[in-house]
Amino acid sequence: MKTSISLNQENLSLIPSDVITPSYDRDKVTTSIVHIGVGNFHRSHEAFYTNELMERYGILDCGICGVGLLDYDRRIYNILKDQDGLYTLITKELDGSLTARVIGSIVEYIFAPENPIAVIEKMANPAIKIISLTITEGGYNLNEATGEFDFSNPVIVEDMKNPMSPKTVFGYLSQALKLRMQRGIPGCTIQSCDNIQGNGDVAKKALTEYIEKTEPELLPWIEENVSFPNSMVDRITPVTVAADIERLKTEFQVEDQWPVVCEPFKQWVIEDQFITGRPEWEKVGAQFVENVIPFENMKLRLLNAGHTVLGMLGALHGYKTIDEAAHDKDFQFFLKAFMNEEVTPTLGNLGNIDLNKYKKSLIDRFQNIYIKDLISRICLESSAKIPIFLLPTIKAQLQGKANITRATFIIAAWCKYNDGVDENGKSYAIEDALSNELIRAAALSHENPIRFLQIRSIFGDLIDNKTFVDAFLSSLKMIREKKIKECVAEINSRLS
Incomplete structure (x- = not known):
C-alpha cells in the first residue's frame, strides 16, 4: 500500500x-x-x-x-x-x-x-x-x-x-x-x-x-x-x-x-x-x-431556479441528490419546458450568448452523477432564494399575460415541502431563517390553502393577483391529492 x-x-x-x-x-x-x-x-x-x-x-x-x-x-x-x-x-x-x-x-x-x-x-x-x-x-x-x-x-x-x-x-x-x-x-x-x-x-x-x-x-x-x-x-x-x-x-x-x-x-x-x-x-x-444584469438574470432564473425546481420535486419524491432528480424523465421534461416556455421569454437580449447551448449545459451539469449535490443543501434557506430565483419569472410572465403553470406549481410544491415529510413518510428538517413562519403557514394551508401566500415578506403583492392565486390553489390541490410524479406527468401531458 x-x-x-x-x-x-x-x-x-x-x-x-x-x-x-x-x-x-x-x-x-x-x-x-x-x-x-x-x-x-x-x-x-x-x-x-x-x-x-x-x-x-x-x-x-x-x-x-x-x-x-x-x-x-x-x-x-x-x-x-x-x-x-x-x-x-x-x-x-x-x-x-x-x-x-x-x-x-x-x-x-x-x-x-x-x-x-x-x-x-x-x-x-x-x-x-x-x-x-x-x-x-x-x-x-x-x-x-x-x-x-x-x-x-x-x-x-x-x-x-x-x-x-x-x-x-x-x-x-x-x-x-x-x-x-x-x-x-x-x-x-x-x-x-x-x-x-x-x-x-x-x-x-x-x-x-x-x-x-x-x-x-x-x-x-x-x-x-x-x-x-x-x-x-x-x-x-x-x-x-x-x-x-x-x-x-x-x-x-x-x-x-x-x-x-x-x-x-x-x-x-x-x-x-x-x-x-x-x-x-x-x-x-x-x-x-459594463452591465452584469443580463448574465445575472440568465443564471439566477435558469441555473438557480432549475436547482430549486429539481430540489422541491426531488425532496417530495424522496430523492437525496440533484443528479437523481435530473435523471428522472418526468422531472427532466418538466424542467426543460419550464426553462424554455416560462423563463426564456423573460430574459430579453443576451447578445451573442447561445442560450440553447447554455440550457443544455445546465441539464448535463445537473445530471453529473459524480457531484452528488444534496437536495437538502439546495432546499435550505429557500425563503431567501425563491424570491430571487423564481418569483421574477412569475412576475414577468404575469405582466406579459403568459404561462406561469410550472413556476407556480413549484411554489405549491414548496408549500407542501414545508410539511416536513416526503411521500414515503420520511421526515426532514426545514432549515430556513423563516422556518417557524413557513411551517405554520403550510400547516394552516391544509384548511385555508391561500394562507401560504399570505407571507408578505416573500410574496408581497402577488397575493393580490387573481391569475397567480388561482394557479397556486389549483396546483396545491393537485399536490395534496396525488403523488408528485403523477402531478408532473399530468402537467407534462397537458401542456406538451
Whole structure:
C-alpha cells in the first residue's frame, strides 16, 4: 500500500505527478486581496482563478489573505495553517474521472476572533486593493420584509458599542476604511462573490447604511474612494464528504484535511469597476462587462431556479441528490419546458450568448452523477432564494399575460415541502431563517390553502393577483391529492 503525503509546503515536491501542484514560487507572492469567508465556494472559484493567473502567467502580486470572522471558521483556519494555506481542488468530470490540483493562492489567513486588530490593519494596508466577500445572503443583514439594514441584530448592536473589537463584516470594514481615510491611503474595491442579485449593490447598501449610523463622516470618502462592482458567479461546489477525502488519499496519495470538490464548469462575469486596479482574471476565463444584469438574470432564473425546481420535486419524491432528480424523465421534461416556455421569454437580449447551448449545459451539469449535490443543501434557506430565483419569472410572465403553470406549481410544491415529510413518510428538517413562519403557514394551508401566500415578506403583492392565486390553489390541490410524479406527468401531458 502506498503511503499518503500530508499536504503542506514542505511536502509539495513529494506529491505524485498526476496531481497538479503550483510551479510558481509562493515565497514571492504578495498579497493584494483580503477575502472574508473562506468556504468551499471561494476555494473553487476566486481562489482558483487567482491560482490559475499565478500558474499560467507568473502574476504573483494578487495573493489572498483569508479572514475567518466566525467561531465556526476556527476549523478551516487550523487546517489551512497546518497546510500552509494549501488545499486540493478535486474536479469531478462528467465521465467520472477526477482532476486533482493543489491551489496555492491563499498565502495568509487570520482568525478574526483571536486578533481583530490584525484584520483591521490588514484591510487598511495600502497593498490591499480588493476586499472580497463570500458571506451568504444572510450575511448582509438586510431585513427580509423591508430590505433595510437590521440594526436590532445583537451582533450589530455589539459592534456599535465596541467598534475596535468587531464581530461582523460591517464592523471590520468600517474601521478599516476609517483608517485608510485618516492615513491618506487610497481606497479599495469591495467585491461581493455571493450568489445574490446585484451583489455589489447589496454590499454597498448594507455597508453605507451601517456607516451612516456609526461613522457618518466616512460616507463622502467612501463615495469617492470605494467601488462595489456587481458580479455573477457560478460553479457547483457541493459539501466535502469523508468519501472525497478518502478517495483523494487512495487514488492520489494526498492527505488533505479539507479538500474542495467541484464540477468542471465555471463562470465569473464582473462589472469592471475596480477603483485601484485588479488582477487580470480575464486571462484565465473571467469576463469583464459594463452591465452584469443580463448574465445575472440568465443564471439566477435558469441555473438557480432549475436547482430549486429539481430540489422541491426531488425532496417530495424522496430523492437525496440533484443528479437523481435530473435523471428522472418526468422531472427532466418538466424542467426543460419550464426553462424554455416560462423563463426564456423573460430574459430579453443576451447578445451573442447561445442560450440553447447554455440550457443544455445546465441539464448535463445537473445530471453529473459524480457531484452528488444534496437536495437538502439546495432546499435550505429557500425563503431567501425563491424570491430571487423564481418569483421574477412569475412576475414577468404575469405582466406579459403568459404561462406561469410550472413556476407556480413549484411554489405549491414548496408549500407542501414545508410539511416536513416526503411521500414515503420520511421526515426532514426545514432549515430556513423563516422556518417557524413557513411551517405554520403550510400547516394552516391544509384548511385555508391561500394562507401560504399570505407571507408578505416573500410574496408581497402577488397575493393580490387573481391569475397567480388561482394557479397556486389549483396546483396545491393537485399536490395534496396525488403523488408528485403523477402531478408532473399530468402537467407534462397537458401542456406538451
